[in-house]
Amino acid sequence: MLRSETIAVAMSGGVDSSTVAAMLCAEGRNVIGLTMQLWNQRRLTGHEGMPESVQGRCCSIDDVYDARRVAETLGIPYYVVNHEERFERDVVRPFVEEYLAGRTPIPCSLCNNHLKFDQLLIVAQQIGADKIATGHYAQVAFDECHERWLLKRPADRSKDQTYFLFGLTQEQLSRTLFPLGGMTKPEVRELARKHGLVIAEKPDSQEICFVPGGDYKRFLEAYLSEQGDKPPEIAGEMVTSGGQVIGEHAGVHNFTVGQRKGLGVATGSPLYVIQIKNDTRQVVVGKDEELYSRTLRARRVNMISTSELREPKRVAVKIRHKHQPAPAMIESAGPDEVRVTFDEPQRAITPGQAAVFYDGDIVVGGGWIENSTQ
Amino acid sequence: MRRVYLDNNATTPVLPEVLEAMRPYFGERFGNASSIHHHGQETRAAVERARESVAALLGCRASEVVFTSGGTEADNLAIFGLARPGDHVITSTIEHHAVLNACKHLAASGCEVTYVPVDGRGLVDPADVKGALRPNTKLITIMFANNETGVVQPVAEIGKIAAEADVYFHTDAVQAAGKIPVDVNQIGCDLLTISGHKFHGPQGVGALYVRKGTPLAPMLHGGSHERARRAGTENVPGIVGLGKAAELAAAGLERGDDLKMAAARDHLEKELLAIEATGLNCEGAPRVPNTTNIYFDGIEGEALVIALDLKGLAVSTGAACSSGAIEPSHVLLAMGLRPERAKASIRFSLGKQNTPDDVNFTLGLVPETVARLRELSPLWPKSAVST
Numbered sequence: 001m002l003r004s005e006t007i008a009v010a011m012s013g014g015v016d017s018s019t020v021a022a023m024l025c026a027e028g029r030n031v032i033g034l035t036m037q038l039w040n041q042r043r044l045t046g047h048e049g050m051p052e053s054v055q056g057r058c059c060s061i062d063d064v065y066d067a068r069r070v071a072e073t074l075g076i077p078y079y080v081v082n083h084e085e086r087f088e089r090d091v092v093r094p095f096v097e098e099y100l101a102g103r104t105p106i107p108c109s110l111c112n113n114h115l116k117f118d119q120l121l122i123v124a125q126q127i128g129a130d131k132i133a134t135g136h137y138a139q140v141a142f143d144e145c146h147e148r149w150l151l152k153r154p155a156d157r158s159k160d161q162t163y164f165l166f167g168l169t170q171e172q173l174s175r176t177l178f179p180l181g182g183m184t185k186p187e188v189r190e191l192a193r194k195h196g197l198v199i200a201e202k203p204d205s206q207e208i209c210f211v212p213g214g215d216y217k218r219f220l221e222a223y224l225s226e227q228g229d230k231p232p233e234i235a236g237e238m239v240t241s242g243g244q245v246i247g248e249h250a251g252v253h254n255f256t257v258g259q260r261k262g263l264g265v266a267t268g269s270p271l272y273v274i275q276i277k278n279d280t281r282q283v284v285v286g287k288d289e290e291l292y293s294r295t296l297r298a299r300r301v302n303m304i305s306t307s308e309l310r311e312p313k314r315v316a317v318k319i320r321h322k323h324q325p326a327p328a329m330i331e332s333a334g335p336d337e338v339r340v341t342f343d344e345p346q347r348a349i350t351p352g353q354a355a356v357f358y359d360g361d362i363v364v365g366g367g368w369i370e371n372s373t374q
Numbered sequence: 375m376r377r378v379y380l381d382n383n384a385t386t387p388v389l390p391e392v393l394e395a396m397r398p399y400f401g402e403r404f405g406n407a408s409s410i411h412h413h414g415q416e417t418r419a420a421v422e423r424a425r426e427s428v429a430a431l432l433g434c435r436a437s438e439v440v441f442t443s444g445g446t447e448a449d450n451l452a453i454f455g456l457a458r459p460g461d462h463v464i465t466s467t468i469e470h471h472a473v474l475n476a477c478k479h480l481a482a483s484g485c486e487v488t489y490v491p492v493d494g495r496g497l498v499d500p501a502d503v504k505g506a507l508r509p510n511t512k513l514i515t516i517m518f519a520n521n522e523t524g525v526v527q528p529v530a531e532i533g534k535i536a537a538e539a540d541v542y543f544h545t546d547a548v549q550a551a552g553k554i555p556v557d558v559n560q561i562g563c564d565l566l567t568i569s570g571h572k573f574h575g576p577q578g579v580g581a582l583y584v585r586k587g588t589p590l591a592p593m594l595h596g597g598s599h600e601r602a603r604r605a606g607t608e609n610v611p612g613i614v615g616l617g618k619a620a621e622l623a624a625a626g627l628e629r630g631d632d633l634k635m636a637a638a639r640d641h642l643e644k645e646l647l648a649i650e651a652t653g654l655n656c657e658g659a660p661r662v663p664n665t666t667n668i669y670f671d672g673i674e675g676e677a678l679v680i681a682l683d684l685k686g687l688a689v690s691t692g693a694a695c696s697s698g699a700i701e702p703s704h705v706l707l708a709m710g711l712r713p714e715r716a717k718a719s720i721r722f723s724l725g726k727q728n729t730p731d732d733v734n735f736t737l738g739l740v741p742e743t744v745a746r747l748r749e750l751s752p753l754w755p756k757s758a759v760s761t
Contacts, residue, residue, distance in 0.1 A: 037699035079680045082699035126677040126747045127684060
């Protein structure tokens with residue numbers, strides 16, 4: 001890698017991305033700090049009981065100040081770029097629509113695909129940076145044999161973020177650095193301290209950046225109220241897998257496959273949401289064993305380690321962020337569609353989440369879960 | 375790296391003479407201007423001399439000048455000092471946020487506010503102002519020159535309308551003072567805002583002209599400073615700097631500095647407009663001599679500002695929000711520009727410190743940077759010319 005390369009670092013004001021900037025500076029690279037302004041945290045204040053303001057999260061003024069102070073410490077140019085419009089179009093609206101359609105979305109992946117590794121990369125190129133670097137825990141490598149850029153799991157498995165990065169294209173991977181891929185979180189904090197960064201002790205952020213306190217139901221209601229949209233008709237029946245109506249519910253967005261609490265029905269044995277039917281707005285509930293499925297269909301698939309799936313392939317598939325990848329066969333099921341067949345039935349396969357395919361440490365590809373079948 | 379600063383509508387560097395004038399008031403002349411002893415008398419005299427200099431720049435009496443912490447405070451004092459619940463206020467869609475957000479606050483606390491539009495050149499039509507008058511109209515607040523486009527509004531005509539209707543007229547002259555002649559009697563305004571740092575004075579000091587007899591209620595309550603219109607110990611070094619800057623600005627206008635400035639701006643503008651698919655925002659409107667606002671189709675203004683800054687040229691687009699991110703200009707949108715074009719617009723604003731060489735540096739940098747951005751832009755049709 002050329003020392004003269006200019007690298008734009010996506011800085012959130014947190015420990016990880018700040019340390020990335022410090023590492024690249026220490027290597028003598030030309031570093032430019034960029035923060036994406038994605039969401040006005042005060043925007044929904046006053047709608048449907050949203051809290052006054054949200055501190056210490058993505059796009060909060062405090063985080064921008066932190067990022068700016070780190071940039072000053074490192075002596076690098078730093079800019080905030082405004083991508084609020086596109087964030088709302090490509091992340092927030094789909095997030096709302098997915099919930100209203102009875103699915104459980106992952107906005108972070110959408111943000112990675114449409115903002116961080118798309119818009120930010122364009123801005124980076126326009127201002128003269130050859131690559132971008134982020135604080136994600138993941139690794140990029142080039143497979144000389146197959147001439148493919150690979151996405152790999154990081155050294156610190158507990159921090160693995162590859163699940164959210166399955167949508168990266170070859171072009172995006174070729175212009176991306178993940179300098180933390182070989183480090184553990186404690187090592188990163190230690191390095192931040194060593195570089196004298198003010199944010200070294202800042203706690204990790206976990207939640208969805210635009211949803212205060214993780215209360216996505218309140219967010220949906222506030223957003224719809226702000227838009228002046230009447231919440232669409234989302235109430236419906238609660239039924240058993242046998243089709244028996246056992247109650248009513250106020251909206252499909254209140255439910256996630258596998259959910260047990262807050263169903264509003266009382267029966268002898270524990271009941272779980274096993275399916276949300278978009279067309280009839282029925283929430284199907286059943287026993288724990290009814291939550292297990294062996295196959296799923298993934299759409300809008302992005303392949304990474306190979307350009308296409310010519311024949312069935314044995315992989316391990318992860319169906320939610322905290323899921324242990326499970327052995328499965330994947331095979332093509334049409335353009336950009338893949339059928340996944342697990343060796344063992346998996347619990348609570350949830351439409352709207354991602355199915356990401358792993359071959360050891362290598363991310364083969366991934367797609368969005370459309371449905372599952374027993 | 376060589377750095378050229380063409381963002382003088384955001385702020386200007388303090389001129390050396392201004393700094394020299396201020397210096398003693400950070401040191402040996404430290405008195406509180408309200409004190410009765412020698413030290414207080416010394417600074418009181420300096421404050422009053424500065425008041426006379428500001429009055430001379432604006433064509434008013436010294437007793438009609440109230441010093442404030444800047445343009446925003448002066449705008450707020452004018453608006454909140456007069457408007458009461460039940461009153462009607464007329465403003466425009468292109469005001470600075472110091473006026474717009476003050477009016478928004480008024481509207482939320484029992485006042486009615488009318489926002490008159492602007493035409494495609496960025497000009498308010500005085501007939502619209504007249505048409506907006508109501509029996510309960512208390513105040514018209516319309517800016518003298520716009521900060522983003524430099525367009526000079528027909529304030530004298532609006533002043534006549536206000537006088538005929540017996541309505542108070544405030545004008546935010548922050549971008550006009552020091553750049554073009556500003557005379558409160560020619561304008562016929564009752565209140566007028568200026569800010570020191572927009573014409574080579576220091577930041578953190580401004581003034582509000584308040585026509586004698588205007589019943590202005592103070593916003594800050596405390597001592598009886600500034601004839602009980604603005605409590606708080608005077609910012610003596612700042613006020614002295616503002617006075618010196620006003621003196622220098624008046625002398626400059628006397629010498630015809632504004633014409634020289636306009637010539638430099640026109641040269642810059644003509645050469646920039648030679649780049650394909652560009653255009654002048656506010657074509658055909660009268661403007662202050664230092665400002666030009668140009669759209670470069672197919673680029674994001676934000677990326678151009680950053681790319682130019684990394685090469686040493688400071689310019690700007692739109693207004694920055696609290697995080698420092700750029701928002702599409704409400705002024706250009708109000709003129710009817712489509713959002714992509716508003717976002718592709720850049721403001722170049724000259725100051726007294728700029729040299730012909732600064733203009734040449736700019737002309738050497740902008741065309742190639744615009745070309746590179748367009749090459750990488752998803753908005754720019756490859757191998758085609760947008761019209």
